[in-house]
Amino acid sequence: MNEEGLLVIGAGMGRTGTASLKRALEQLGLGPCHHMEEVIRHPREVPVWEAAGRGEKVDWAALMKPWRSAVDFPAAFYYRELLATFPRAKVILSVRDPDGWYESTRKTIVPTLTKFPLRIVMSRLPYVSGPIRVMRPTALYRDLFQRFDDRERAKQIFLEWNETVKRVVPSDRLLVFEAKDGWTPLCDFLGVPVPDTPFPRINDTAEFQRRTTIANGVSWFLLLAAIALVIVIVVVMWIA
DSSP: OOOOOOOOEEEEEESSSSSHHHHHHHHOOOOEEEOOOHHHHHHGHHHHHHHTTTTTTHHHHHHHOOSSSEOOOOOGGGGHHHHHTTTEEEEEEEOOHHHHHHHHHHHHHHHHSTTHHHHHHHEEEEEEEHHHHHTTTTTHHHHHHHGOOHHHHHHHHHHHHHHHHHHHHHHGEEEEOOGOOOOHHHHHHHTTTOSOOOOOOSOOHHHHHHHHHHHHHHHHHHHHHHHHHHHHHHHHHHHH
């Protein structure tokens, strides 16, 4: 697979092993691979993803020019548009058990959208606000994450998303993939040799929760520091 442009499009929702899949694709020579974590590293992309979420026209070829593959949100939101732009690309639908997906998402992504004061900091501070900004304009964000406490409804949306991908993408260009399947089906689908190293296993629920806990602690520190600064300013002005 030596063609230019995007070669692999990940259409699976977040928390389906997308971080592990990203590392695997990069290890197979199909990187750099876009993932939500790249939105933080490349803030110039954010306005373009926001425009896409609003339904505005986007130059997908220009946006994805630096990347050879893309998985996870926000790219997965637009697998149809990416497939139309890169007609030779192959599509990987990463999946997992619906109950496992729900619990993982509830413990990881949802707190970053709802936990106080983390959600305030995440949506306001430059560089870290990107993930929320690119998700908020999308229909899936409104349909799924704003009513995520309805477990059965959320699982149904997840399953319907997967079934839609299977209908839209030609079967000869689609791999339905679970991270537990390892290298063999992935490499067979992509036509590349199987590495002699273990399949990557990263960003599991425990690791994500640890980072979220740290981020929320930092958010409390920033919030209290801001309050303290305001108090100091008010006291100084009153004394003066």
